[in-house]
Every structure is written in structure tokens, then in C-alpha cells.
Amino acid sequence: MSLAQRRILLGVSGGIAAYKSCELVRRLRDLDAQVRVVMTERATHFVSPTTFQALSGQSVRVSLWDEQAEAAMGHIELARWAERILIAPASADLLARLAHGLADDLLTTLCLASAAPLYLAPAMNQQMWAHPAVQANIETLRQRGAHLLGPAAGEQACGDIGSGRMLEPHELREALVASFGGGSLAGLSVLVSAGPTYEDIDPVRFIGNRSSGRMGFAIAQAAAQEGARVTLVAGPVSLATPVGIAQRIDVRSAAQMHAAVLDAATQADIYIGAAAVGDYRPQEIATHKLKKHDGAGLSLQLSENPDILASLSAKTVHPFLVGFAAETHDVASYAQDKLRRKGLDMIAANQVGGGLGFEAADNALTLYWGDGALELPRASKPELAQQLIAQVAARYRSGRS
Numbered sequence: 405m406s407l408a409q410r411r412i413l414l415g416v417s418g419g420i421a422a423y424k425s426c427e428l429v430r431r432l433r434d435l436d437a438q439v440r441v442v443m444t445e446r447a448t449h450f451v452s453p454t455t456f457q458a459l460s461g462q463s464v465r466v467s468l469w470d471e472q473a474e475a476a477m478g479h480i481e482l483a484r485w486a487e488r489i490l491i492a493p494a495s496a497d498l499l500a501r502l503a504h505g506l507a508d509d510l511l512t513t514l515c516l517a518s519a520a521p522l523y524l525a526p527a528m529n530q531q532m533w534a535h536p537a538v539q540a541n542i543e544t545l546r547q548r549g550a551h552l553l554g555p556a557a558g559e560q561a562c563g564d565i566g567s568g569r570m571l572e573p574h575e576l577r578e579a580l581v582a583s584f585g586g587g588s589l590a591g592l593s594v595l596v597s598a599g600p601t602y603e604d605i606d607p608v609r610f611i612g613n614r615s616s617g618r619m620g621f622a623i624a625q626a627a628a629q630e631g632a633r634v635t636l637v638a639g640p641v642s643l644a645t646p647v648g649i650a651q652r653i654d655v656r657s658a659a660q661m662h663a664a665v666l667d668a669a670t671q672a673d674i675y676i677g678a679a680a681v682g683d684y685r686p687q688e689i690a691t692h693k694l695k696k697h698d699g700a701g702l703s704l705q706l707s708e709n710p711d712i713l714a715s716l717s718a719k720t721v722h723p724f725l726v727g728f729a730a731e732t733h734d735v736a737s738y739a740q741d742k743l744r745r746k747g748l749d750m751i752a753a754n755q756v757g758g759g760l761g762f763e764a765a766d767n768a769l770t771l772y773w774g775d776g777a778l779e780l781p782r783a784s785k786p787e788l789a790q791q792l793i794a795q796v797a798a799r800y801r802s803g804r805s
């Protein structure tokens with residue numbers, strides 16, 4: 405990832421999440437971006453301009469009426485200088501002023517005077533975020549072409565729990581990186597499946613598995629960071645959609661996932677099947693909750709689900725296919741066999757158990773393709789996802805060798 409010499413104008417409005425924007429400036433500078441910070445007057449009640457000045461290495465502007473600053477770089481020049489404007493945090497008040505085209509301070513004036521794409525990272529109390537006035541302003545700004553980054557759901561500074569948290573600095577940075585394109589998957593469409601599938605037995609019971617979806621979601625995010633247009637087909641998981649994903653399709657059963665993936669695959673250059681698809685489903689789904697018959701036991705008749713990867717590879721034209729093999733033993737031989745049997749371009753094999761794989765934060769993978777192999781040692785799922793995507797891009801570009 406790089407933002408070398410990219411010119412980012414960071415707008416900071418008044419909200420407690422402004423403290424996170426200090427970290428954001430550091431992260432942007434780590435990637436060699438040029439960052440200039442403009443604060444609203446209210447933002448200075450949360451963080452001092454001196455903090456942003458020290459972190460960005462540039463003087464920070466607050467007022468339109470600062471003669472010295474205007475003499476150095478006028479606000480119109482600053483508006484032209486910016487390649488991207490990111491406002492983080494974007495308060496309810498700032499969103500309202502932007503939506504109405506006000507230019508009553510330096511930041512809102514810059515937004516009107518600049519042709520640079522506008523990225524907004526809202527941060528506010530969940531009740532405020534849900535207010536129809538705020539939602540209407542967001543809709544107006546979105547329709548006008550502003551890019552919305554978040555907000556995320558979770559615990560808030562005020563103690564509430566809900567939607568309105570500003571995205572984390574690294575997520576905002578990744579969105580900016582992706583906005584410039586040029587990654588190893590730039591111009592490509594990537595389809596990722598993630599999570600488990602649930603096969604319903606009756607209205608309250610199902611057969612599922614322990615996949616959390618975290619590996620697949622991390623892969624989708626890593627692909628987006630590398631400039632791909634990503635469609636994510638997700639089984640039942642409790643994960644927020646990663647930043648930069650173009651489309652998320654939620655499904656429940658293997659049959660639904662099969663249909664969604666086969667449909668979306670017609671537009672995809674690469675399919676990464678990270679989902680733990682149920683192999684079997686109950687032959688019939690009972691319309692009423694099954695009753696217990698004491699001591700009698702219960703047999704379920706199961707039918708095999710169609711294999712999504714195999715269905716795709718059977719087509720004459722299909723995307724570059726990457727599968728997963730989660731095994732409890734003999735990982736290498738099962739994985740290589742699956743690579744051939746399912747007609748894949750690459751397979752990522754992992755041992756499940758021992759703190760790795762399903763439900764765990766870490767994973768370790770071995771990649772196999774043609775007659776090549778590469779070990780990706782134990783790391784967090786986001787780190788491994790980035791390494792996996794780098795290898796997928798390299799193999800895809802080298803013509804499926």
C-alpha cells in the first residue's frame with residue numbers, strides 16, 4: 405500500500421472522535437501521503453491544532469479570515485491542491501451544512517470550491533445518526549456523489565451502543581488507498597464467498613458449522629484494498645461489511661449460496677470460495693417444529709448439496725478459481741487432491757484446530773497451484789488475507805500457470 409505524494413485534505417469537525425483523526429494523520433504519513441488539516445472551530449475544543457500541526461508537519465487552518473495563512477496558500481489554492489477531501493469525523497452539524505451548500509467556515513467553503521472527491525466519515529451518537537434529518541442529509545450528499553465511509557456500530561464514547569462510531573483510522577486509510585486504484589487487482593472483479601451455511605431442519609433448527617466468516621471477510625477487504633471491485637456473498641455471520649466492498653449478498657443455505665455465486669460469477673474475473681458450505685441438507689424442511697418422541701430417536705434424511713466450485717469449473721468460461729481446504733489431518737494430500745478434483749487454479753489449505761482456523765483470530769495457510777506451493781506461516785487473518793491476495797494477483801496475472 406502506498407499513498408506516495410498523494411495530496412489529502414483532512415477536514416476535522418467537532419466530535420470526540422477527532423482524537424482518532426490524530427492517529428489517522430500518522431497512518432497517512434506512514435504511506436508518504438501529504439496531509440493538510442483543516443479544522444472547524446468546534447473541532448478545536450476537542451483537539452488542539454498544534455497536535456495536528458506536529459503530526460502533519462504542516463500548519464493547520466481553522467478560519468477563513470487568517471491573513472497570514474491566506475497569504476501562504478489561499479483557500480482556493482488549498483481547494484485545488486487537494487486530490488481527496490476526507491472529513492473525519494463528520495458531525496451531524498457539518499453534514500447538515502454540507503447538504504445545504506453552506507460556506508460559513510473554511511472547511512465548508514473548501515468543499516464547495518474543490519473538485520476533489522469528497523469522503524465522509526460520520527461520527528455521532530446513535531440516536532442522532534438515526535434521526536431522519538441526518539439521514540436525509542446523508543442521502544442528499546450521497547446522491548451528489550459524496551462517498552460515505554461508515555459509520556460502524558458498537559460501543560460509543562457516550563456509553564450508548566449502536567450505529568454512529570467513526571471507522572478506525574486504518575479503515576479510513578484503506579478506503580483512501582483504494583480510491584486511487586492502481587493496486588495489484590485494479591480493474592478486476594473479485595467474487596468472495598464467506599461464512600457458514602445453515603441448512604434448515606424445521607422452523608427453529610438447522611445444521612450449520614463453526615465458520616465465523618472472518619477469513620473470507622478479510623479476503624474481501626484485502627481484495628478491495630488492491631483495487632478490485634468486490635462482491636461478497638455471505639452466509640449467516642455477525643460481521644459488518646468491510647470498507648470498500650461494492651456489493652454484499654446475504655444468503656442462508658448452500659443452495660442460496662450456490663445460486664448467488666453462480667449468478668455473480670458471470671461478471672467475475674476471480675472467485676475465492678472461502679465459505680464453509682454445508683455438504684448436506686435435510687431432504688425436506690418440516691413446516692412445523694419437530695416434536696420429541698421419548699426414546700424413539702430421530703433419523704434425518706440428507707441430500708448432498710451441489711459443489712459451487714465444481715459447478716463453476718465445469719463451465720467453459722469461468723473465473724480464476726481459488727478454493728479452501730480446511731482439514732483436521734493430512735492437509736497437504738487432501739488439498740492437492742481437491743485442487744485437481746474440483747478443477748481449481750489455486751487452493752489455500754489450513755489445519756483446523758489448535759487455536760487456528762475456524763472461530764480463531766489466527767490462521768496459517770499453504771497455497772498450492774499447478775506444481776507450485778507456498779507456505780504462509782501463522783498470522784492474523786487480515787495479514788494472511790493480504791498475502792493470499794498478493795499471490796492470487798500474481799498467479800492470475802501470470803496466466804493461470
Ligand code: C5P
Binds near residue numbers: 681682709714742
Ligand atoms: O470439499 P470441501 O468442502 O472440503 O472443499 C472446500 C472448498 O470447496 C471451499 O473452497 C468451499 O467454499 C468449496 N465448496 C463449494 N461447494 C460446496 C462445498 C464446498 O464450493 N458444496
